[in-house]
Amino acid sequence: MRLTDPRAPFLGPLALLILTRLYFWKLLPFAIEDAYITFRYARNLTRGLGLVFNAGEKVMGFTSPLWTVWSAAGIALNVEPTVWTRLSTLGLECVALVLVTRMLLEKFGALSAWAFALFYASWTFLAAMAMSGMENTAVFCLLALSAFLVDRKSRFAGVALGLLALSRPEGAVLAGIVALAAPWRQRFVALAIALAGFGALTAYYGSPIPQSLTAKAQVYGTPGPWTGRHWYEWIVPFAFWRWPATMEGSVLFAMAVVAGPALVAAVLTLARRRTEAVGLAAMCFAGLAVWIAYSAFGVAYFAWYLVLPVATAALLVAIGLPMVTRGLWIPVGLLVFLAGSWTVGPELYRARGQAEYLGFAAASRALGEASHPGETVLLEPIGMIGWGTKLRIVDEIGLVSPWVAKRRKQGDGWMTDVLLREHPRWLVIRRGVIQQGEAFAGAGRPFRDETERKAVSQAYGLVTTIHPEDGPNALEIRRARTQEEMANP
Numbered sequence: 001m002r003l004t005d006p007r008a009p010f011l012g013p014l015a016l017l018i019l020t021r022l023y024f025w026k027l028l029p030f031a032i033e034d035a036y037i038t039f040r041y042a043r044n045l046t047r048g049l050g051l052v053f054n055a056g057e058k059v060m061g062f063t064s065p066l067w068t069v070w071s072a073a074g075i076a077l078n079v080e081p082t083v084w085t086r087l088s089t090l091g092l093e094c095v096a097l098v099l100v101t102r103m104l105l106e107k108f109g110a111l112s113a114w115a116f117a118l119f120y121a122s123w124t125f126l127a128a129m130a131m132s133g134m135e136n137t138a139v140f141c142l143l144a145l146s147a148f149l150v151d152r153k154s155r156f157a158g159v160a161l162g163l164l165a166l167s168r169p170e171g172a173v174l175a176g177i178v179a180l181a182a183p184w185r186q187r188f189v190a191l192a193i194a195l196a197g198f199g200a201l202t203a204y205y206g207s208p209i210p211q212s213l214t215a216k217a218q219v220y221g222t223p224g225p226w227t228g229r230h231w232y233e234w235i236v237p238f239a240f241w242r243w244p245a246t247m248e249g250s251v252l253f254a255m256a257v258v259a260g261p262a263l264v265a266a267v268l269t270l271a272r273r274r275t276e277a278v279g280l281a282a283m284c285f286a287g288l289a290v291w292i293a294y295s296a297f298g299v300a301y302f303a304w305y306l307v308l309p310v311a312t313a314a315l316l317v318a319i320g321l322p323m324v325t326r327g328l329w330i331p332v333g334l335l336v337f338l339a340g341s342w343t344v345g346p347e348l349y350r351a352r353g354q355a356e357y358l359g360f361a362a363a364s365r366a367l368g369e370a371s372h373p374g375e376t377v378l379l380e381p382i383g384m385i386g387w388g389t390k391l392r393i394v395d396e397i398g399l400v401s402p403w404v405a406k407r408r409k410q411g412d413g414w415m416t417d418v419l420l421r422e423h424p425r426w427l428v429i430r431r432g433v434i435q436q437g438e439a440f441a442g443a444g445r446p447f448r449d450e451t452e453r454k455a456v457s458q459a460y461g462l463v464t465t466i467h468p469e470d471g472p473n474a475l476e477i478r479r480a481r482t483q484e485e486m487a488n489p
Helices: 011-027 035-046 065-076 081-108 110-122 124-130 136-151 157-165 169-179 184-205 211-220 227-231 247-272 278-297 303-324 329-343 345-370 382-388 402-409 414-422 431-436 450-459 468-473 483-487
Strands: 376-379 392-395 426-430 460-466 475-480
Touching: 011 081, 011 110, 011 124, 011 345, 035 065, 035 081, 035 382, 065 081, 065 184, 081 110, 081 124, 081 136, 081 278, 081 303, 110 124, 110 303, 110 329, 124 136, 124 303, 124 345, 136 157, 136 169, 136 278, 136 303, 157 169, 157 184, 169 184, 169 278, 211 402, 227 278, 247 278, 247 303, 247 329, 278 303, 329 345, 345 382, 345 426, 345 460, 345 475, 376 382, 376 414, 382 392, 402 414, 414 450, 426 431, 431 450, 431 468, 431 475, 450 460, 460 468
Parallel strands: 376 392, 376 426
Antiparallel strands: 426 475, 460 475
């Protein structure tokens, strides 16, 4: 079938994809918190400060070299980074939808092609994440493009694989697996591009491994597959002593009775037909490898990480669906469920995004008005505040402050030690942390004892509270007291 044939699974799903993304664009007129970390790096690059978060501090706090440089290109062209990244993602998604659907139509038939195209185009989670400003959707699209070019034995496959390798740490794994199906010449091209990128990162930062990856492993840990079952409990038709813990997982679990068997059937089929369906097999097994790694290590859950597992699962389930169903009743039921998700999903993502934006953006404005450029602040949500102020950032997780992550791994009292070393002028902290002494997230209690907690509370006076109705999660902006203020509280 031709792309322009209205009976083919291209035009309709493409229109649906564009409409759903534009809907979320309007619903969420801002990127998510972590995207602004990348945006600050990109802006500093265009200003001649280098690929840094804080001027003069070479720390690789972003996870995607490719996406960061691409964001910088948009800023250099005077395009607001949220607009630039959303337009880029939308274009990549249209290409990926066409290429993957075409491979499915050729190798597994119309039902598989339609199933993937409709799910990918309209699942609310994927639509919301495409507008997040993060690189994860683009990574899946680059995976699809690389697999298609390998399948077609294109001379451009090596270039696509090289870019995929530089898209995220997981991208190197994805590219390595897909490259196994590529000719040696394309492997060399991909390797040359990847080595050039990793070499440049090593020369600049001392290592090609993102500090963001290292810090999260140190602070959140890698507790293993049981603790990490949030990565797979939604696809297995068995409750692992709880219903799925994440919002996304709880919704996906409703399809597990069909989706789980279809996924297994697809894996077995692709293993047998891997030489026939080269592109699809390479793409699916690469995605599965990363998904299994997330699960095996028990990687901490961040919603944007789920894009690759969900998109990979959608592809596998689409392949296996004709093997586990007869007739159209179950596919129609899944389609009805997919449509019904739109009565719930958008509001969930709107509420989540609105709460994040109103809290962090308000803190950014308040801190920007009260502070002076160059002053230091210690805080955890560094994205919007880092983007909206000219402050030097010391972050609680260690994404841009490597020694903080190392100190947190050592145990209690880390916040006291950070404050004593850095003497930041400002402290942005959750009310529950300063009042109860419990860490908001990650390893180690912030204070060794009640004496330390009270000392910090006294040393940093409260300036304002952002949305005090949020209770323990409300952000407090505190300023270091002068000696005179300390003497006359």
